[in-house]
Amino acid sequence: MELRTEEINLWPTRIITVEADQDITKGLAKIIMNKEKEILKGQAIEVAGNSKGITAHWLEYNVLNWDYPECRELRRRVLKGFKEYCKSVGEDYRSPEFRISGISCWANILRNGEGLLIHHHDPAWISAHFQVQCNQNPDKPEGSGETVYYRPGFIDRSHGDRQAGSVSLWDEDWKINKDPKPGRLAFFPSYLRHEVRPYIGEIARISIALDVYVAKQKALINFAAERWWVPDMEELEKA
Template sequence: MLGKIKIQPSFAVPIIEVMNEDCSNLNSKLKEFFLEKERKGESYKNKDEYVQKNKQVYESRFDLFSWNNKHVGELRDFCWASVYNVVGKLNDYSTEELSRLHIANSSWFHITRNGGYFGVHNHANSAWSGVYCVDPGDEGEQEEETNGVLSFISPNMATTSYIDKSCSNLKSEYSRGNLQLKLKPGQLILFPSWLLHEVKPYFGNKERITVAFNCWFKYAG
C-alpha cells in the first residue's frame, strides 16, 4: 500500500518571459538608432569592459535608459512596467507597497555579428537583470538549438556528483541541466542578477541586437 505523496518544489529560480506583442516598429527604430550610435565609434562604446567577449560584439555605455530618444524611452517604460509587475507578483506586494520602491539601473545594448559570443558572468550588486531582444539575427550555418542562445547555468550543478537513471531525467523545475533560450523579437527575459549566464557563439549574416539592464531598489517606508 502506497502512502500519500506530497512534492514541494523548493529553491526555485524565477526566470520570467514577457512579450511585447506590438514591437515591430519599435524594434526597427531601435535597430536603426543603435547602428547609428555604433558608427560614431568610441563615443557610445563601453570603455570599462569586464566580461569576456570578442571583437564581434559591440557593447554600449551603461547609461542607455537615460538617453534622450523616444524609442529608448518606450522600451524603458515597457521594461520597468514588467519589472514592477513581476516584483509585485513574486513578493505579493500591494500597489501601495510597489509605489515605495524606487528603481535604479544600469542599461546598455549589444550588437553581435558573425562569431560573436559573451562569456559566463552574473551581475553583482543588482537585484534583477533583463535581456530584451530587438533582433535575434539569423541561423547561419550552425544548428538552431545552439546558435546565439542565451544560456543560464544551473545553480544545481554541484548535485551532479552522482547521477543514475533515477535522477537523470527530472522535470524542468528539478533539472540539473542548463536552460537555453533562443530569443524572439520583442521578448524580455527577467532573472535574478546572481544567476550565471552566457551567450553562445552566434553565426549569421544579420546583426543580433539585444538590450540588457540591471536594476536595484530603495524602499521609501
C-alpha cells in the same frame, strides 16, 4: 511521535517574460547601430569575455535615457515587467522598500562568431534582456545566439546531457536555453548565471540588458550619474 515535514525552497528562481509585437525593434536596432561608433570612443572594460564591442562600454551610457520614441516605449515595457516581477515574488512595487533606486541599461552587439561567456549581474536585485535583432533564418545553426540560463548551484557540478556512467535526473533541468526572439523582454534574479552561445548570422545580434536596484538594498551608489535612469512613481503607475 508525530512526524512533521516542511517544504523549503532553497533555490527560488523566477523568470518573467514580457512579450509584445516587434513594433519598436527595428527602430531600436537602427538607433543602437548609429550610436556604436560614438560609444566605442570610450574606455573599454572587459565584460563576459568581450573587450572590443559596446558591451565593454556599459558603464558609460543608458539606453533608457536616449530621447527617442522607441526608448520611451522600452521604458514603459521595463516598468511593466518590473511590476509583474514584484507581483510574482509577493512584493508590492508601491512599497518604499521596493522603490526603484536606479536602472542601468546598455546595448550588446554580437557579430558572426561572437558570444558572451558565463557571467551574472549581482549585486543588482533583478536584471533583464530585451532581444532587438538576430538571424531568424529557420535553417540557422542549432544553438546560434541562444541565451543559456543556469540553475543556481548546478553549474559547478553538472556537465549536462549524457555523461560517462550513470545520468543524474537533476541534469534534466540544470539549464534553460532560450532562442533569441525579437521583442521578448525577460526578467530574472541578478545572481542567475547565464551566457550567450556563439552567434552565426549575417546581420548583427543586437540586445539590450539592464539591472534594477531597489531601495531595500541600501546600495552605496550615486544613482544620479549619467549611466542611471530613475523613474518616478507616476511613470511607474502608468506603465
